[in-house]
Amino acid sequence: MAAPIWASSILLLAAAIRQNVDKELAAVPWTVHRSGAFGSEFLRGRNRGGSESELDPERLALYRRGPAIRQPDLGNLSAGCRRQLGGLVEDLEKKCAETQDEAAEKEGIFSCETSAWDLFTWGEALAEALSISSPELEARRRSDVPVPVEAEEALERLASWFQPLANAPRDALLWAGFWDGEPTGRTNKTALLKFADLMERQTLHPSTPLGSLISKWEDLNHCYGTDTRDLMNNFWSFASLSFVAGLALVRQQGVLALVNKEMRGPRRLGESVLARHEIPSIGLAIIEADWAPHVVLVDLKGTCSVTSSFLQSQLLPSVQKLERHFLVDLDSLDSVRLFKPFKRMRWTCVDCAEASGCSLDERLATFLQKELLSKPDGI
Numbered sequence: 001m002a003a004p005i006w007a008s009s010i011l012l013l014a015a016a017i018r019q020n021v022d023k024e025l026a027a028v029p030w031t032v033h034r035s036g037a038f039g040s041e042f043l044r045g046r047n048r049g050g051s052e053s054e055l056d057p058e059r060l061a062l063y064r065r066g067p068a069i070r071q072p073d074l075g076n077l078s079a080g081c082r083r084q085l086g087g088l089v090e091d092l093e094k095k096c097a098e099t100q101d102e103a104a105e106k107e108g109i110f111s112c113e114t115s116a117w118d119l120f121t122w123g124e125a126l127a128e129a130l131s132i133s134s135p136e137l138e139a140r141r142r143s144d145v146p147v148p149v150e151a152e153e154a155l156e157r158l159a160s161w162f163q164p165l166a167n168a169p170r171d172a173l174l175w176a177g178f179w180d181g182e183p184t185g186r187t188n189k190t191a192l193l194k195f196a197d198l199m200e201r202q203t204l205h206p207s208t209p210l211g212s213l214i215s216k217w218e219d220l221n222h223c224y225g226t227d228t229r230d231l232m233n234n235f236w237s238f239a240s241l242s243f244v245a246g247l248a249l250v251r252q253q254g255v256l257a258l259v260n261k262e263m264r265g266p267r268r269l270g271e272s273v274l275a276r277h278e279i280p281s282i283g284l285a286i287i288e289a290d291w292a293p294h295v296v297l298v299d300l301k302g303t304c305s306v307t308s309s310f311l312q313s314q315l316l317p318s319v320q321k322l323e324r325h326f327l328v329d330l331d332s333l334d335s336v337r338l339f340k341p342f343k344r345m346r347w348t349c350v351d352c353a354e355a356s357g358c359s360l361d362e363r364l365a366t367f368l369q370k371e372l373l374s375k376p377d378g379i
Contacts, residue, residue, distance in 0.1 A: 029357040030364065032371075033304050035312070035347040067122040070114060072231065080222030085120075085231070088217045092116040092162075095209070099161040115157040120231045123238035126154055127281075158238075165210035166242035170202040171252055176274035177260030177267070177300070186359055187260040187300055195360035199368065201256065204243045214239075233276075240277030241284075247293075248285040254372030255282065255293045258360075259307055260300040269307060275314050283315035292344035296372055298364075302353025312347060 074082045096112035118126065129151040173196050182188040196203050206215030214220065223232055247255065257279075261269035269275050285291055299307050348371060352358035 028363075028367070029352070029359075030367075031302075031304075031351040031356075033308060033349045033351070035308075035349075067125075070121055071117045072121065077228060078222055078225070081220070081225070081228055083222075084217040084220050085223055085228075088213060088220065089116050089120070091213050091216070092119070095165060095213075096161040099164075110157060112161075115154070115161070118154050118158065119162070119238050120235050122154075123234035123236075125234075126151060126158070127237045127241045129155060162210075163242050163245065165213070166204070166208055166239065167246040167249075168202045168204055168208050168243075170200065171254070171256075172204050172243070172247055173199065173201040174255065174257040174274055174278055175203060175205075175259070176257075176269065176272040178258070184354075186354060191360050192258065195258070195365065198360075198362055198365035199256065204246075208243070210239065210242070236273050236277045240273060241281045244278060244281035244285050247282075248289040248291045251291060252293060255295045256298070256368065256372060257295065257311075258298045258300065259311075261307075262301065263303070263306050263310065269310065275311060279311050279314040280316070286315070286341045286345060290341050292341045294346045294348070294372060294374070296368060297347070297349045298352050298368070299349060300352050300354070300358075300360075302351040302356065302358075304349035304351045308347070308349035 074086055077085065093112045093116045096115055100110055100112060175192055178187050178189050178192040180189050185191060192203065193207075196207070202208070203211065205211035220232065220235075257274060259269065259274070261267065261272055263269055282293070282295070286293070297304070297308055297311060301307075350368070350371075352360075352364065358364065
């Protein structure tokens, strides 16, 4: 008995729909590169920074006493940098004051001015002190090496008011290379923020309270000369670790990073906050918090072949620092515990080149949402 005409029509329609869907999926304007789990060879591939396994004496002195200059002379800076840096510090002091007991500050127990400047005068050392491992800290307490008292006090002050400014209420999105003057509109800040909304995510900068303050003062773009390099490095080291600590605290499953940077040139990827501070902070948080996120990198220039491996290499410091930090020899069986989170984490890079027609649109957002939540094979 022949099938009814309406049944044949439905079958033909279904076949046509499947064909169109298959064509659409096959014609996506992006290319996906997935890395397997990071094994022990990844850690052993780190460069050894030297043979010493103890902290530098100058670093120890800094931990114990704090920086010699607690507030830099702004008179030596350019007018633009002086306005931006002074304005940001003043705003940070106000945020700090909102959380502190006035009596305590009047009595000198707590100084918001000092705490705000700590970010710029020794933020890098504080970030390192913040990530001192429990084994190392206990070993110091049992030895003649002093525990970094001044650093601990500075960190306690910052924890009370600064960390909340860096926490994102929604899943966060990292980025590098988006700017308002970009002529095509494909990779400007507006496109970035619209895409963050499509992804139902929040840029750490400028969408968190801290990011909003930094954006208010033009990202401190007048403060990147040789005379302010240390100030900026200190600030971004601690701010980035604070941003990432917020992600690890809520165990964010997928970390999305959008990159629109060349590997060479004056604004190269290696000089970005993402590469110098945020990705290394993720690496330390993975070990410290036993956190195994799925990192998804979207390269808007379509150069995953170079950017992906470079950013992976930024996840961890030198073997020397790792061995000192965790008191293990990476060639020994004791180092196995360091590898565990990396064996569970995954890394995906998506080539999204303009020439292929890829853009920050709803179609890409839908794909990335699924990719970020996907499970490894076999799970």
